[in-house]
Amino acid sequence: MSGYLARRLLQLVPVLFGISVLVFALMALLPGSPAQAILGSYATPENVERLNEELNLNGSLPERYVSWMGNVLTGDFGRSYSLNRPVTDEIGERLRATLLLSSAALVVAAVLGLASGVGAAIRQNRWQDRTLTVAALVGLSMPSFWLAMVMIVIFSLELGWFPAGNMTDAFGGGGVLDVLHHLVLPAVSLGLVATGVLSRFTRSSMLEVLRQDYVTTARSKGLTERQIVRSHAFRNARVNIVPILGVQVGFLLGGAVYIETVFNWPGIGRMLVDAIATRDLLLVQGGVLTLAVIYVLVNLGTDVVQAALDPRIRT
Numbered sequence: 001m002s003g004y005l006a007r008r009l010l011q012l013v014p015v016l017f018g019i020s021v022l023v024f025a026l027m028a029l030l031p032g033s034p035a036q037a038i039l040g041s042y043a044t045p046e047n048v049e050r051l052n053e054e055l056n057l058n059g060s061l062p063e064r065y066v067s068w069m070g071n072v073l074t075g076d077f078g079r080s081y082s083l084n085r086p087v088t089d090e091i092g093e094r095l096r097a098t099l100l101l102s103s104a105a106l107v108v109a110a111v112l113g114l115a116s117g118v119g120a121a122i123r124q125n126r127w128q129d130r131t132l133t134v135a136a137l138v139g140l141s142m143p144s145f146w147l148a149m150v151m152i153v154i155f156s157l158e159l160g161w162f163p164a165g166n167m168t169d170a171f172g173g174g175g176v177l178d179v180l181h182h183l184v185l186p187a188v189s190l191g192l193v194a195t196g197v198l199s200r201f202t203r204s205s206m207l208e209v210l211r212q213d214y215v216t217t218a219r220s221k222g223l224t225e226r227q228i229v230r231s232h233a234f235r236n237a238r239v240n241i242v243p244i245l246g247v248q249v250g251f252l253l254g255g256a257v258y259i260e261t262v263f264n265w266p267g268i269g270r271m272l273v274d275a276i277a278t279r280d281l282l283l284v285q286g287g288v289l290t291l292a293v294i295y296v297l298v299n300l301g302t303d304v305v306q307a308a309l310d311p312r313i314r315t
Contacts, residue, residue: 008300019292020072024065027281072289078282082275087286091268095290098267101190101259102252104183108191109198109248114241116195117202122229124207132199139196145258148189152262155185164263186263190255194248201244205237212236239306246302250295 071078077087120132156164162185209215210233218228257269264270268287275283 005304008303012296012300015296016293019296020069020289021065023285023289023292024068025061027285068285072286077286077289080275080280080283082278082280082283087283090271090283091286091290094266094268094271094287097265098253098256098260098269098291099294100179101183101186101265101267102249102256104187105191105194105252105255106245106249108187109194109252110245112191113195113198114202117199118206118229118234120199120203121206121210121233122225129203133203136196136199139192140200142193143258144190144193144255145262147192148186148259148262151185151189182263182265186259186265190252190259193255194251197248197251198241198244202237202241205240206233209233209237242302242306243299246299249298253291253295 068078075088077091079085080087080090083090116132116136120129120136123129152164155161163182164185206229215228215232218232223231256265256267257272259265260267260269261273268291272284272287274280275287
């Protein structure tokens with residue numbers, strides 16, 4: 001297991017390098033002058049030139065990348081020009097809120113997706129299977145931000161059960177109950193779309209396992225359907241389901257940008273939207289790079305879990 005983990009860690013090096021190059025290039029190659037956009041159309045050439053020097057925008061792309069990456073490796077993401085504070089401090093405050101939202105959405109997706117997928121598989125071609133399949137397809141077809149606005153209209157404006165947003169501090173303010181009260185709608189609206197993917201994949205994995213000969217043997221020995229599903233079918237199907245959970249983490253981190261904007265949630269997603277509007281390059285680069293690294297590390301974790309569940313993967 002240690003050898004497999006060492007190989008996977010080595011494979012992360014070129015992946016992370018490629019991510020850093022891509023993040024830097026996407027922001028560096030945007031048309032227009034970032035300094036001019038930050039200062040406005042009435043800025044003097046002297047002020048624009050001074051800001052270009054501060055942001056290190058006068059050098060060539062390779063020189064700027066090496067300088068930026070050298071600072072990143074030491075934990076220095078630079079200073080946000082629009083917020084006038086270190087990028088690392090801003091990301092540190094916002095990251096907790098995004099991880100809280102994404103984790104809650106993943107719990108919603110995992111519980112509903114796995115339960116509906118297993119239920120559809122053991123009732124194949126029955127009305128329960130058809131109903132769950134249609135529900136999963138509907139969930140896959142709905143954009144998370146549209147679902148969020150529908151839920152705000154129904155559960156906030158009409159019924160008044162949950163607030164429509166304006167969460168100022170995900171780890172303070174009104175305490176745990178207040179945080180949970182604000183968390184329900186964003187987490188559910190973000191997690192329901194991922195639920196459809198997990199449900200469909202869980203169903204297909206379960207059906208593949210239920211057709212195996214050892215399941216038929218288990219039935220012939222008199223085991224109940226619940227015992228077969230719990231001790232045999234799902235135990236083997238989960239090996240293929242675990243990587244999909246890792247992939248959905250990336251979807252949830254990306255979808256958090258929309259959800260945090262709709263619900264005014266104080267996370268990295270909303271921070272990125274504001275930073276893009278103000279052309280705050282260092283803040284955008286730091287936020288995107290942080291989310292990308294988290295996604296890569298989560299996928300590494302799911303690969304390790306999959307290898308632990310199925311020793312054949314290690315070789």
